[in-house]
Amino acid sequence: xxxxxIIPCLDIRDGRVVKGIEFTGHRDIGDPVALASYYSMQxxxxxxxxxxxxxxxxxxxxxSWVQKVAAQISIPFSVAGGIRSVDMAKRVFDSGADxxxxxxxxxxxxxxxxxxxxxxxxQAIVIGxxxxxxxIYQNTGDPDKTSIARKSALDWIAEVQDRGAGELVINSMAMxxxxxxxxxxxxxxVKEIARVPVxxxxxxxxxxxxxxxxxxxLADGALAASVFHSKEICIxxxxxxxxxxxxxxxxxx
Numbered sequence: 380x381x382x383x384x385i386i387p388c389l390d391i392r393d394g395r396v397v398k399g400i401e402f403t404g405h406r407d408i409g410d411p412v413a414l415a416s417y418y419s420m421q422x423x424x425x426x427x428x429x430x431x432x433x434x435x436x437x438x439x440x441x442x443s444w445v446q447k448v449a450a451q452i453s454i455p456f457s458v459a460g461g462i463r464s465v466d467m468a469k470r471v472f473d474s475g476a477d478x479x480x481x482x483x484x485x486x487x488x489x490x491x492x493x494x495x496x497x498x499x500x501x502q503a504i505v506i507g508x509x510x511x512x513x514x515i516y517q518n519t520g521d522p523d524k525t526s527i528a529r530k531s532a533l534d535w536i537a538e539v540q541d542r543g544a545g546e547l548v549i550n551s552m553a554m555x556x557x558x559x560x561x562x563x564x565x566x567x568x569v570k571e572i573a574r575v576p577v578x579x580x581x582x583x584x585x586x587x588x589x590x591x592x593x594x595x596x597l598a599d600g601a602l603a604a605s606v607f608h609s610k611e612i613c614i615x616x617x618x619x620x621x622x623x624x625x626x627x628x629x630x631x632x
Contacts, residue, residue: 382629383593383621384424384600385614386578387607389414391430391460392520394444396608408608412447418607419452421614424629426452427480427548427602429507430460431520434483439467442474449475457505460520463491465498472499480505480548483517486528486535489542496543501575506544508532510565511552519552533568540574547573548602551581556605558584566597578602586612586620593626 389396389411396408408414415426428448430440439461448456457478458471468479479499485492485506495504509516515528515535528535536547549569551562561582569577579598583589583606592598606612621628 381576381599382627383598384578384629385422385589385617386425386427386600386602387414387418387423387614388427388429388580388602388604390604391428391441391444392432394441397431411444412451414608415448415456416451418614419454422618422630423454423614424600425454425477426456428456428458428460429480429520430458433461433520435518435520435524436461439463440471442470445471445474445476459505459507463488465494468495468499472503478503478505478546480507482507482509482519485539486515486517486530489538492539492542492544496545501543501545504544505546505548505578506539507548507550508535509550509552510562513565516552519550532565533572536569537572544575546576546578548578548580554582555580557582558606560584560588561592561598561601563592563595563597566592567595570597576600583612586617589617590621590624590626593621594624 396411433440455477457480458476459480462468462479462481463484471479509519510532513532515532517528518524554562561579576599578600579592580602583603589601618628
């Protein structure tokens with residue numbers, strides 16, 4: 380069994396880390412480089428950065444903060460937002476990212492997944508899937524442009540795996556920032572068809588939420604933001620808690 384991963388998520392808007400509830404009402408949290416350094420020292424297994432306005436605004440990912448983060452940390456990190464071509468992906472990797480995550484661009488042109496996998500390998504290509512009530516949403520970084528994609532969530536998960544994606548991040552929009560726990564019901568449906576690692580996202584409020592998603596075998600990693608940003612949960616304490624309760628984890632402090 381692979382050790383479980385603890386993954387802080389940092390949403391980026393205008394070069395700053397922000398956090399909202401159910402993908403709206405974002406408030407400023409701080410500098411991405413400082414927060415990345417903090418989470419690296421805390422023992423995070425990897426980090427995920429979402430440039431949340433890139434796709435809705437039709438622009439590319441801002442590479443300036445990617446380069447600064449890469450210069451400060453040694454743990455793996457992935458970057459998402461506005462990656463619409465192999466060329467843009469190459470620039471993100473050249474800036475220091477270990478993985479890229481795509482969502483809206485893949486929904487708009489699924490062949491992009493194949494192109495990225497062919498060029499960089501499955502292990503470097505993550506598909507983010509924003510789900511509410513079994514439906515996929517796109518352009519979720521801007522409430523005015525958010526729309527329902529014309530694909531069912533489970534059919535899309537099957538398709539992206541067939542196209543070679545190496546990892547799935549399942550973002551539960553209804554649970555985002557609410558802290559009522561991960562969407563275990565939907566994650567169960569995902570795991571029944573998943574052939575690649577699944578990362579649970581949206582809903583973590585207490586340490587028990589991480590334990591439940593791992594103990595039930597529904598995720599290979601757990602992503603969270605607000606509980607880490609607020610320091611209500613510190614990663615060393617979380618890892619000790621999970622280890623003491625029988626969960627195999629990486630880099631226990």
